[in-house]
Amino acid sequence: MSVTDTDVLLDVQQLQASFLTAGGCVNAIDGVTFTVRRGETLGLVGESGSGKTITCLSLLRLLPKASAAITGGRILFEGEDLLQKSDAEMRAVRGGKISMILQDSLTSLNPAFTVGAQVAEAISLHQGIRGAKLREQVVHALRRVRIPDPETHLDDYPHALSGGMRQRVAGAIALACNPSLLIADEPTTALDVTVQAQYLQLLKDVQRESAMSMLFVTHDLGVVARMCDRVAVMYAGRIVESAPTREIFAHPRHPYTRALLDCLPAVDGPVHELTSIEGQPPDLAHLPAGCRFAPRCPLAVEACRAYPPETLVTPQHRVSCWRASELTRTPSMVTVDSVGASQ
Amino acid sequence: MSGAMGDALIEASQLRKHFPVHKTLLGGSATAIRAVDGVNFVVRAGETFGLVGESGCGKSTTSRLLLRLEHPTSGVIRFEGNDIATLSGEALRAYRRALQAVFQDPTTSLSPRMRVMEIVGEPIIANENLSRGDVRARVLSVLTEVGLPADAGSRYPHEFSGGQRQRIAIARALVSGSRCIILDEPVSALDISIRAQILKLLKTLQERHGLTYVLISHDLAAVRYLSTRIGVMYLGKLVEIADTESLYAAAMHPYTQALLAAVLPPRPAEHEPAPPLAGEVPSARRPPPGCAFHPRCPYAQPICSTDEPPLRNITPQRSVACHFAGALVRSSA
Numbered sequence: 001m002s003v004t005d006t007d008v009l010l011d012v013q014q015l016q017a018s019f020l021t022a023g024g025c026v027n028a029i030d031g032v033t034f035t036v037r038r039g040e041t042l043g044l045v046g047e048s049g050s051g052k053t054i055t056c057l058s059l060l061r062l063l064p065k066a067s068a069a070i071t072g073g074r075i076l077f078e079g080e081d082l083l084q085k086s087d088a089e090m091r092a093v094r095g096g097k098i099s100m101i102l103q104d105s106l107t108s109l110n111p112a113f114t115v116g117a118q119v120a121e122a123i124s125l126h127q128g129i130r131g132a133k134l135r136e137q138v139v140h141a142l143r144r145v146r147i148p149d150p151e152t153h154l155d156d157y158p159h160a161l162s163g164g165m166r167q168r169v170a171g172a173i174a175l176a177c178n179p180s181l182l183i184a185d186e187p188t189t190a191l192d193v194t195v196q197a198q199y200l201q202l203l204k205d206v207q208r209e210s211a212m213s214m215l216f217v218t219h220d221l222g223v224v225a226r227m228c229d230r231v232a233v234m235y236a237g238r239i240v241e242s243a244p245t246r247e248i249f250a251h252p253r254h255p256y257t258r259a260l261l262d263c264l265p266a267v268d269g270p271v272h273e274l275t276s277i278e279g280q281p282p283d284l285a286h287l288p289a290g291c292r293f294a295p296r297c298p299l300a301v302e303a304c305r306a307y308p309p310e311t312l313v314t315p316q317h318r319v320s321c322w323r324a325s326e327l328t329r330t331p332s333m334v335t336v337d338s339v340g341a342s343q
Numbered sequence: 344m345s346g347a348m349g350d351a352l353i354e355a356s357q358l359r360k361h362f363p364v365h366k367t368l369l370g371g372s373a374t375a376i377r378a379v380d381g382v383n384f385v386v387r388a389g390e391t392f393g394l395v396g397e398s399g400c401g402k403s404t405t406s407r408l409l410l411r412l413e414h415p416t417s418g419v420i421r422f423e424g425n426d427i428a429t430l431s432g433e434a435l436r437a438y439r440r441a442l443q444a445v446f447q448d449p450t451t452s453l454s455p456r457m458r459v460m461e462i463v464g465e466p467i468i469a470n471e472n473l474s475r476g477d478v479r480a481r482v483l484s485v486l487t488e489v490g491l492p493a494d495a496g497s498r499y500p501h502e503f504s505g506g507q508r509q510r511i512a513i514a515r516a517l518v519s520g521s522r523c524i525i526l527d528e529p530v531s532a533l534d535i536s537i538r539a540q541i542l543k544l545l546k547t548l549q550e551r552h553g554l555t556y557v558l559i560s561h562d563l564a565a566v567r568y569l570s571t572r573i574g575v576m577y578l579g580k581l582v583e584i585a586d587t588e589s590l591y592a593a594a595m596h597p598y599t600q601a602l603l604a605a606v607l608p609p610r611p612a613e614h615e616p617a618p619p620l621a622g623e624v625p626s627a628r629r630p631p632p633g634c635a636f637h638p639r640c641p642y643a644q645p646i647c648s649t650d651e652p653p654l655r656n657i658t659p660q661r662s663v664a665c666h667f668a669g670a671l672v673r674s675s676a
Binding site: 048164194249271274278 | 397398504506534535536537538539540543561563564565568602605606607608609610612616618619621
């Protein structure tokens with residue numbers, strides 16, 4: 001890779017996490033490898049159960065201790081392995097250098113504390129300031145997420161705010177200590193489209209001001225196209241393809257990525273017939289021997305069912321598919337391409 | 344309006360549903376949430392009428408009024424010409440057979456303690472006099488039709504994936520030989536690869552049985568795929584009704600324009616998108632005077648804050664509630 005070490009903020013290598021279930025031990029994520037560079041946004045895309053959220057929680061070492069554990073790999077953040085840190089060191093990282101915004105602000109904010117108190121907690125924990133200085137910082141944090149007249153909202157409880165405003169408060173808490181990495185796990189999924197547009201714009205603006213990196217988890221390819229510099233596509237606990245955003249939309253190489261793009265109804269351009277992916281993702285307790293997508297893949301051949309695919313690495317692209325090299329030049333998604341070309 | 348499609352199956356006129364809000368302890372005045380506030384529309388036989396809008400716009404309340412799960416504060420809903428509020432006895436049972444519903448979340452809309460055979464059979468057991476063998480035969484044939492395995496009947500909902508559970512809900516809606524199905528966010532809870540399966544299934548079933556759909560959704564791409572005509576709601580009112588193609592090609596109401604502009608197409612943009620619409624939907628307890636959209640509207644004029652624009656026909660295929668409709672045409676490009 002042409003990337004120098006100083007460009008890379010987060011380097012995740014062969015990360016594996018296991019969960020104890022009624023059916024035994026399952027690997028919720030299995031050999032997840034990706035990097036996030038300084039100032040860039042990496043999109044982590046996949047359907048429910050693909051391991052996106054488990055990946056995020058693993059990065060912060062927030063997996064439930066009773067039922068889950070990280071069983072392999074390395075998480076290098078600014079060159080240091082987070083898996084080697086003590087619990088106290090990790091507490092300083094969480095909310096400090098790495099922070100997180102969750103999907104549902106109604107559950108991520110505490111209903112019993114005021115907005116001001118919850119933002120103040122994050123700041124005082126990490127920066128140890130109190131009193132008037134703290135209040136000033138809280139107001140600043142709320143203003144930064146474009147909450148109008150922040151002074152008047154300090155004593156509001158979360159339930160009194162609209163969904164969009166609550167998610168801004170969650171953003172204010174996450175951004176309060178100027179993290180170098182923001183993990184955003186479906187931050188706009190619970191919002192209406194016009195409010196989502198505002199929130200995405202806000203995250204873009206904050207990122208521009210602070211050169212922060214983002215790991216953006218979503219299942220919405222429209223959000224990916226709007227927000228991300230690069231994309232990693234997850235399926236059944238593994239990253240099956242990663243590439244720069246423009247590249248992956250123009251030349252998706254994994255059959256699963258192609259299928260995801262083909263099964264979306266269009267909001268503009270001609271109405272096209274949908275290609276659905278038949279079947280459903282595999283049960284993690286009973287994974288197929290070969291490629292995990294093979295049972296649903298229209299292009300699967302004998303080798304796909306027998307052996308896990310190798311990862312093909314090019315300067316632009318990483319793709320785990322036995323047939324990736326054959327599929328390079330095949331024009332796919334005629335409809336999406338032609339929509340992009342017209343208007 | 345005489346429809347080019349079928350005859351009017353459902354007609355809603357001056358439909359209102361206000362939910363009372365009681366006085367607070369400190370004596371605030373009693374008000375009402377105007378969830379649906381004077382809505383008129385026609386659903387023609389064989390079409391899919393889409394109702395779109397953001398949360399709180401009244402689209403789900405409208406669907407509950409159609410299903411007679413709520414009674415309107417005022418206004419009338421006619422089904423094949425009959426006021427549904429006056430139905431009782433056999434006529435009401437016939438209405439229930441003709442109009443069924445599929446809801447957003449099949450984990451909560453299906454009873455976890457009933458087997459699929461009972462869940463899907465319940466509408467015909469309740470409304471028709473059938474022998475157990477006949478119920479069984481009808482359920483099995485409809486389960487096959489929605490693409491479920493033959494042994495599905497003897498299993499419980501939790502044994503199925505989300506997409507399969509939504510197929511169970513669709514089977515339940517079909518089993519009574521219904522002619523119209525209210526689809527309230529039928530694919531919103533599903534993963535994208537599963538959404539396409541369900542959307543295609545709904546389209547196939549409609550063609551095969553000549554079904555009429557009322558599709559409630561905030562997903563503008565899914566609505567476009569299924570609908571023939573669309574009504575856009577904002578704060579309890581319909582602001583634009585048009586056939587699908589002209590609506591997506593050139594929305595006339597500024598809110599419809601903003602809504603469509605906020606949808607992110609799944610491909611990288613060539614240039615920065617226009618700045619998003621500011622503000623949020625106001626409270627339905629105190630809707631703004633005049634046009635409810637005027638505080639957020641980029642084209643608002645003094646008249647918009649005083650006079651409420653009526654929904655008026657701009658072309659035979661389109662009605663818009665905006666003082667300046669027609670002057671504000673903006674192509675979606």
